[in-house]
Amino acid sequence: MVDLAFLLVTFFMLTTTLNKPKAMDLAMPDKNEQTHEQEPIAASRTMTLLLGDNNRLEWFIGVPGESLTPPTVSGYGKNDLRKVLIEQQQKIKGQTGKDMFVIIKPSDKSVYKNMVDALDEMHIANIQLYAIVDITPVEVDLLKRDHIY
Secondary structure, three states: OHHHHHHHHHHHHHHOOOOOOOOOOOOOOOOOOOOOOOOOOOHHHEEEEEEOOOOOEEEEEOOOOOOOOOOEEEOOOOOOHHHHHHHHHHHHHHHHOOOOEEEEEEOOOOOHHHHHHHHHHHHHOOOOEEEEOOOOHHHHHHHHHOOOO
């Protein structure tokens, strides 16, 4: 009986598939690589996402203080961030003929899940150009003003 039990255990261990880790590839620049001169990206095709507290974020087109759209508080998901990304990508592509560039700025109050959700939405909305950047004090004040910091 013991032999039969070990045979069954061995059989099920060898025939089951283990869960494979799910990970998203994130290309980061090499620290030793020389920086190349790049053409600056126009503020009219730059979207900034400020990740705040309580699973909320704030987004705007342009640069802080001179944004082309008013800062808007939103959530994550298909009816919030995804819808905004797709709409703004189409609008900017129609106006400029170029892709939108998204700057993701997590705050001290945002959680790791918020960052992963934002990156997932970039992938789902097919946004090819995005960067993760440190948040500035002016942007933290903007989050405080809208009570999401």
